Amino acid sequence: MREIVQQTPRARLIADEPGYLRAEYSSRLMRFVDDVELLIGADAVQVRSASRLGYSDLGVNRERIEALRQTLAQQAEAYSE
Known part of the structure; x- marks a missing residue:
């Protein structure tokens, strides 16, 4: 997961502990x-995944998490091959 997050554009890894990652996306x-x-x-x-500002992120967080899920899958x- 660490590598996937680090390869994502505009991502900055903030915390990297066993079993836990925290990142900021701009x-x-x-x-x-x-x-x-x-x-x-x-x-x-x-x-x-949550926006710091505003009431709506226009679906950006959901799309980001779906992209992370697809990459992991x-x-x-x-x-497995």
Whole structure:
């Protein structure tokens, strides 16, 4: 997960502890900062992604987490082959 986060554009890894990652993502245009936390367990990854400002992020956090999930699934599939 660490590598996936670090390869994501405009991501900055803030905390990297066993089973836990915290990153900040900045938006392309306005440079708003979103917080993403990943709690990594043996069977699942719990995710929290939230905008720091405003009431709506226009779906950006959901899209980001879906992209992370898809990348993780592709890597897991590649390892199983």
